Amino acid sequence: MIQSASIEGLLPTGVTAERFAEGFRWMLLSRTVEDKIAALYHAGKIVGGVYLGRGQEAFSAALGMALQQGRDVFAPLIRDQAGRMAFGDTVLSTLRTYLGSVLGPMRGRDGNIHRGEPRKGMPAMISHLGAMVSVVCGVLMSRRFKGETGVVGAASIGEGGTSTGAWHEAMNMAAVERLPLVVAVANNQFAYSTPSTRQFACDDLVERARGYGAQGISIDGTDLAQCIATFDAAVSRARAGGGPQMVVGRLLRLCGHGAHDDASYVPVELRELAENRDCLKAARATMLTNGWASPHELELMEAEAYEQVQQAVAQAQREPRPDPARETWMPLASEWLMEGNLQTA
Amino acid sequence: MDAAGVGMVDGRKPADRVSITYLEAIREAQNKALREDPAVFLYGQDIATFGGAFKATKNLAKEFPGRVLDSPISEDAMLGMAVGAAIDGMRPIVEMQFADFSSIAFNQIINQAATHYWRTGVPCPLVVRLPSGGTSGSGPFHSQNMESLYAHYPGLVVLTPATVGDAYWMLLEAITLNDPVIFCEHKFLYYHLKADSLPEERLPIGKARIMRGGRHATVVTYSAMLHEALAAANELARDGFEIEVVDLRSVKPLDTDTILASVARTGRLLAVGESFPWGGVTAEVVSRIAMEGFHLLDAPPRRLNCKDTPIPYHPNLWAVHRPTAATIESSIRDLLKQ
Numbered sequence: 292m293i294q295s296a297s298i299e300g301l302l303p304t305g306v307t308a309e310r311f312a313e314g315f316r317w318m319l320l321s322r323t324v325e326d327k328i329a330a331l332y333h334a335g336k337i338v339g340g341v342y343l344g345r346g347q348e349a350f351s352a353a354l355g356m357a358l359q360q361g362r363d364v365f366a367p368l369i370r371d372q373a374g375r376m377a378f379g380d381t382v383l384s385t386l387r388t389y390l391g392s393v394l395g396p397m398r399g400r401d402g403n404i405h406r407g408e409p410r411k412g413m414p415a416m417i418s419h420l421g422a423m424v425s426v427v428c429g430v431l432m433s434r435r436f437k438g439e440t441g442v443v444g445a446a447s448i449g450e451g452g453t454s455t456g457a458w459h460e461a462m463n464m465a466a467v468e469r470l471p472l473v474v475a476v477a478n479n480q481f482a483y484s485t486p487s488t489r490q491f492a493c494d495d496l497v498e499r500a501r502g503y504g505a506q507g508i509s510i511d512g513t514d515l516a517q518c519i520a521t522f523d524a525a526v527s528r529a530r531a532g533g534g535p536q537m538v539v540g541r542l543l544r545l546c547g548h549g550a551h552d553d554a555s556y557v558p559v560e561l562r563e564l565a566e567n568r569d570c571l572k573a574a575r576a577t578m579l580t581n582g583w584a585s586p587h588e589l590e591l592m593e594a595e596a597y598e599q600v601q602q603a604v605a606q607a608q609r610e611p612r613p614d615p616a617r618e619t620w621m622p623l624a625s626e627w628l629m630e631g632n633l634q635t636a
Numbered sequence: 637m638d639a640a641g642v643g644m645v646d647g648r649k650p651a652d653r654v655s656i657t658y659l660e661a662i663r664e665a666q667n668k669a670l671r672e673d674p675a676v677f678l679y680g681q682d683i684a685t686f687g688g689a690f691k692a693t694k695n696l697a698k699e700f701p702g703r704v705l706d707s708p709i710s711e712d713a714m715l716g717m718a719v720g721a722a723i724d725g726m727r728p729i730v731e732m733q734f735a736d737f738s739s740i741a742f743n744q745i746i747n748q749a750a751t752h753y754w755r756t757g758v759p760c761p762l763v764v765r766l767p768s769g770g771t772s773g774s775g776p777f778h779s780q781n782m783e784s785l786y787a788h789y790p791g792l793v794v795l796t797p798a799t800v801g802d803a804y805w806m807l808l809e810a811i812t813l814n815d816p817v818i819f820c821e822h823k824f825l826y827y828h829l830k831a832d833s834l835p836e837e838r839l840p841i842g843k844a845r846i847m848r849g850g851r852h853a854t855v856v857t858y859s860a861m862l863h864e865a866l867a868a869a870n871e872l873a874r875d876g877f878e879i880e881v882v883d884l885r886s887v888k889p890l891d892t893d894t895i896l897a898s899v900a901r902t903g904r905l906l907a908v909g910e911s912f913p914w915g916g917v918t919a920e921v922v923s924r925i926a927m928e929g930f931h932l933l934d935a936p937p938r939r940l941n942c943k944d945t946p947i948p949y950h951p952n953l954w955a956v957h958r959p960t961a962a963t964i965e966s967s968i969r970d971l972l973k974q
């Protein structure tokens with residue numbers, strides 16, 4: 292479908308047609324998964340909340356693509372379905388978690404976006420915003436102690452999360468240790484319902500990078516090519532010893548905070564601004580105008596993504612849910628220290 | 637963890653030494669752990685060249701270059717960092733400069749470290765050292781005891797050593813556990829408490845120790861209050877009362893069996909703790925004995941804690957804020973009359 296990267300197959304950012312198409316596929320798959328999850332939620336099939344990354348797929352996918360699973364570490368956050376999958380998470384593990392399958396990584400003990408596989412380099416986020424950045428610093432410190440070089444750690448955050456003490460502490464720590472950390476700040480203009488003007492007072496969050504001692508880059512988070520080029524470069528700089536990198540992407544959350552929220556607090560005028568466009572539509576248009584896919588090929592891709600998601604839903608729905616009688620109720624690895632197990636005789 | 641490996645203290649063999657303090661035991665345990673396990677590293681404020689606010693890491697940075705690191709004043713990030721390293725296979729020991737400042741790390745301890753194994757199946761082996769408890773003149777923010785708070789949360793092991801030997805052996809055992817451990821070391825004992833040498837006798841974590849046998853009443857306590865309780869028991873012995881004193885050693889897990897067995901012998905219970913009176917370890921001890929050993933009791937069980945105010949700065953106030961040998965003795969006398 293895609294010819295090898297000829298001069299025509301390059302975007303002004305230097306991103307090849309192949310790489311752009313890969314990003315587009317992750318975005319499309321992410322949107323398809325999330326549309327399905329939202330539908331399941333509204334049909335009452337999901338226990339608990341549903342948090343979507345609609346409008347943030349380009350920024351998220353580009354970060355996931357820039358990293359290498361097996362080598363790097365990635366702590367995704369609320370709106371990272373695309374980046375998670377680009378890093379190695381699967382549609383099936385997503386649905387298993389949302390549907391509470393015991394075969395999913397969280398086994399019904401935690402749900403939705405609070406999932407991860409630490410042994411595969413993806414820590415499982417806790418809800419408390421800002422708290423995962425220092426955890427990534429710790430994995431990077433560990434790799435340093437073990438003498439592993441060339442490892443990069445990445446963490447995502449929203450503009451609201453950058454107001455936490457945890458975030459400031461972790462950014463400062465990363466800079467003091469000059470860790471190969473890449474943070475992706477998705478400024479989607481609202482933290483739940485709170486507009487950015489009530490969140491921070493500088494013109495652009497990227498100004499803070501200098502204060503931390505990190506390198507800062509501010510981009511249009513709806514432009515897939517720019518996102519790919521920026522994260523590829525930031526990850527390379529971190530890998531080469533350039534210290535922490537802070538990438539701020541401007542975009543708009545094109546959905547509510549969760550599936551329960553209609554985002555009526557987002558003014559219509561704002562939604563209509565060109566800069567707040569839907570990144571998936573923009574990437575699709577780029578695919579077409581550059582001749583990297585025909586309308587028919589795009590439809591095939593969409594149908595393929597849909598089919599993949601349907602299969603995962605069907606499988607996860609058939610799988611067992613957690614059984615309280617078979618649950619170990621064991622929060623300690625040192626099982627003998629649970630009071631019921633103490634040998635005190 | 638063999639006794640033969642006890643080794644040098646401050647560059648001297650134990651045999652050459654007059655004595656070893658509780659603080660030195662903590663330093664020695666870290667020294668031994670660093671020597672024996674390359675996964676161990678130390679992280680905390682002023683702990684490298686300076687050796688820590690209390691000198692619990694004196695000389696360790698020199699002996700183990702690159703493994704004893706000064707941290708920024710960022711308790712949240714310090715613990716987050718430790719969690720990241722722990723889940724990646726390291727065994728971090730984090731020193732809080734004072735237990736009181738662990739309030740800033742509370743989120744990372746109770747939500748990140750304590751839930752990790754349960755949520756993901758990946759263990760999170762780390763030790764947080766908390767210089768705890770009151771010393772004269774330290775005031776509201778350098779005197780707190782946090783064990784009851786941390787014991788409240790599932791997924792944590794909470795230790796409160798009261799002796800030089802326990803400070804040493806329990807810290808070494810804590811470092812080998814695949815779980816987050818809150819290690820509450822009492823600042824009052826740092827310099828005051830000495831042993832002739834590092835005792836070879838040790839009990840595993842999870843077992844309480846009967847420090848003194850008796851048949852008239854049981855005092856259950858831990859950490860610095862153990863020594864106040866022993867002094868009270870000595871006083872009462874002059875009047876012919878034999879008081880059994882149980883050192884919990886670990887508040888989570890709590891060795892209910894040993895307490896029950898003691899109360900079965902004495903029929904009377906006083907639980908003593910230095911922390912605030914609402915809830916906490918002493919309330920837990922009393923509630924367990926009320927529930928499981930009500931039939932063993934000849935008198936209502938009692939609790940003694942510090943006063944329900946912030947911890948005062950001035951020695952005149954501080955001396956009566958926390959339980960002492962005198963107040964413990966008087967509480968036992970009341971208990972014996974009932």
Ligand SMILES: Cc1ncc(C[n+]2csc(CCOP(=O)(O)OP(=O)(O)O)c2C)c(N)n1
Pocket residue numbers: 369370418419420448449450451452453455477479481482483544548
């Ligand atoms: C420390 C903390 N406080 C409050 C919350 C509740 N909360 C969850 S998401 C959210 C808004 C987050 O906004 P932002 O960081 O900008 O990310 P976005 O949701 O816009 O992607 C809030 C307040 C939380 N998870 N953590």
